[in-house]
Amino acid sequence: MSTAAFIKANLAFVHAALQDARNGTEDQLHFVPDSGSHSIAWCLWHTSRVEDLVMSNVTGQDQIWSEEWAERTGLPFKGFGMMTDEEAQGIRVGSVDALGDYQDAVFARTNEFLDSASDDDLERQIPARNGTESVGEAISLHMMGHFNGHRGEINTLRGMQGMPTVMAAQGTH
Secondary structure, three states, rough: OOOHHHHHHHHHHHHHHHHHOOOOOOOHHHHHOOOOOOOHHHHHHHHHHHHHHHHHHHOOOOOOOOOOHHHHHHHOOOOOOOOHHHHHOOOOOHHHHHHHHHHHHHHHHHHHHHHHOOOOHHHHHHEEEOOOHHHHHHHHHHHHHHHHHHHHHHHHHHHHHHOOOOOOOOOOO
């Protein structure tokens, strides 16, 4: 198995969890516990925006996010979720279906890149916050690792509301 295929297989699990996390009522998706945290809706928007930013940096293409997507989803055009907790807790998705369409478009771009990525492509250095990092590091750190943290947050929020975890039937027949 190539490194890109390995990354794609692992990222497929994370993507499936984020897609499953769309399931819930508007109140469930926007629930924020008294002790803080973010909502499931914020996690879905944030992870999609981060992946879009990373992959636009990797591919040299414009971000998929646009004013049209912002209007369709009811979310801010500027930013990607780096905000105060109070601001994050105020994020409301106007259309979960539109956010799902955006997520799917972002995931498709990532998969398209990984379908043809060589080890050299994954080792290529790209700008990072503190210098440079390889494309493989960017995907592993900012997408797989980061997003699994938010998957845990999503599962905690779902559990607090009596909902099943995302992909509760994963691995069962």
